[in-house]
Amino acid sequence: AQRVTQPEKLLSVFKGAPVELKCNYSYSGSPELFWYVQYSRQRLQLLLRHISRESIKGFTADLNKGETSFHLKKPFAQEEDSAMYYCALHSGGSNYKLTFGKGTLLTVNP
């Protein structure tokens, strides 16, 4: 069975500090991994996915198959980054279900 673990429920940093939101997964095959973000009073939206290898809003995430991790990083946090972040795994195949982690609430203090 696949599983996504986000070990931190809450993460608080100061503006301008680096931030890393951890995500570990358990899956025997080749996963597709995503980060979704939910800003206050807004709908959940895709932030980035590992196959795109892109940087969105200054965030990056690298899939480390050896450590089964997909940590989300940003070198300089901004107040507008405060949100709930969810890591999600898709196992591939014909059913496109996502398995979500429990989420990390990031607060960026001024």
Place this chain on the structure above:
Amino acid sequence: NAGVTQTPKFRVLKTGQSMTLLCAQDMNHEYMYWYRQDPGMGLRLIHYSVGEGTTAKGEVPDGYNVSRLKKQNFLLGLESAAPSQTSVYFCASSLAGWYGNQPQHFGDGTRLSIL
């Protein structure tokens, strides 16, 4: 461009009452999903559909039924509401898998309270 629209946005029910949550998408997506979001639990998949006329169980299907009579609509029903079903419900949709792993597009959510 509405994307994914959920109705209603809020609802309070009494235990034992029934109701239907409606999800509509205007992106011609094949796949649709219903999740519930609970504090400390993240998002858990209730049911999903890979096309018109098809439905499948997700992680937490008990107490819920779904229907996908039209491609653009995915209905979530509670036949006899229970306090444990108090939650925020999210609908999502995505393109079919043969285009690659397409991201899911979410609605604004429905906040449901069962008294």
